[in-house]
Amino acid sequence: MPELPEVEGYRRYLEATSLHQSIENLDVEDTKLLTTDQIILAEALHGAEFTGTRRVGKNLFIYTSKPDVILRMHFGMTGDLEYYHSSLDRPRHARIVFYFRGGFNLGFICPRKFERIGLVENVDTFLKSKKIGKDALEITLEEFAPNLTKRKTATKSALLNQSVAAGVGNWIADELLYQARIHPEKPANTLSPAEVEALWEATGTVLRKAIEKEARYADFPASYLIHARAWDTSPYEDENQHLLCPRDQSTIEIIKVGGRTTYFCPVCQA
DNA sequence: CTGGATGTTATTGT
DNA sequence: AACAATAACATCCA
Numbered sequence: 450m451p452e453l454p455e456v457e458g459y460r461r462y463l464e465a466t467s468l469h470q471s472i473e474n475l476d477v478e479d480t481k482l483l484t485t486d487q488i489i490l491a492e493a494l495h496g497a498e499f500t501g502t503r504r505v506g507k508n509l510f511i512y513t514s515k516p517d518v519i520l521r522m523h524f525g526m527t528g529d530l531e532y533y534h535s536s537l538d539r540p541r542h543a544r545i546v547f548y549f550r551g552g553f554n555l556g557f558i559c560p561r562k563f564e565r566i567g568l569v570e571n572v573d574t575f576l577k578s579k580k581i582g583k584d585a586l587e588i589t590l591e592e593f594a595p596n597l598t599k600r601k602t603a604t605k606s607a608l609l610n611q612s613v614a615a616g617v618g619n620w621i622a623d624e625l626l627y628q629a630r631i632h633p634e635k636p637a638n639t640l641s642p643a644e645v646e647a648l649w650e651a652t653g654t655v656l657r658k659a660i661e662k663e664a665r666y667a668d669f670p671a672s673y674l675i676h677a678r679a680w681d682t683s684p685y686e687d688e689n690q691h692l693l694c695p696r697d698q699s700t701i702e703i704i705k706v707g708g709r710t711t712y713f714c715p716v717c718q719a
Numbered sequence: 720c721t722g723g724a725t726g727t728t729a730t731t732g733t
Numbered sequence: 734a735a736c737a738a739t740a741a742c743a744t745c746c747a
């Protein structure tokens with residue numbers, strides 16, 4: 450779930466539920482999830498309140514009432530947030546829990562333990578150290594184009610590189626390539642300026658649509674390739690269970706690009 | 720039981 | 734030094 454649109458949803462959820470409540474306690478079920486020593490983290494957060502957020506790509510930064518305490522969350526492949534009241538309602542896989550004064554809790558849900566949470570001293574310094582580029586929703590065409598075309602790797606692999614544009618994940622990369630009608634394995638350094646612009650345009654429209662639909666894939670436009678993934682009841686299956694292109698009804702191909710499962714239409718993404 | 724999963728990173732090689 | 738390719742990570746679910 451957590452590509453850029455989902456993380457944006459988590460950010461809004463946290464803002465709507467968890468600001469301005471004093472943190473009384475922190476429960477850590479598995480210290481592997483922490484990027485900051487548990488003692489230091491607990492001490493820094495104790496008595497603090499969340500005051501605001503900032504998302505860059507798939508990273509969620511949370512500001513607190515202590516100016517030098519900034520929390521960063523990364524949701525890995527399956528992370529989530531859940532705000533709840535009774536400790537009896539503790540959600541499954543809530544491996545880190547913030548206990549607020551007043552009895553509400555915020556659970557950091559980590560089914561697969563690929564998620565991470567910890568303090569950062571400075572957001573921009575952190576982003577630079579992790580080579581995280583401009584957020585995919587904010588990057589300009591002038592910034593995006595050279596980031597992409599200086600790579601020799603497959604365009605899909607370049608799109609997944611968080612230093613090119615932060616926040617693009619596996620299904621979004623496929624969707625952008627589909628909307629721009631570009632083969633996922635086309636070397637990024639062979640893209641024409643028109644193709645780069647089409648990808649950049651698709652990035653904005655797809656991400657904005659996904660956020661608007663709260664990342665509920667079934668609600669996405671019928672013209673989106675994402676319906677070919679088995680995540681919702683696909684309207685594009687024929688009698689032979691083939692996945693069909695929304696544009697020309699040809700059979701969607703599934704290949705590996707850079708080790709990642711990739712869906713594309715061999716006809717319109719020649 | 721097996722294989723694959725929406726992400727990142729360490730490692731190795733170019 | 735920068736880039737590229739691949740495996741590994743831990744767990745769940747179909």
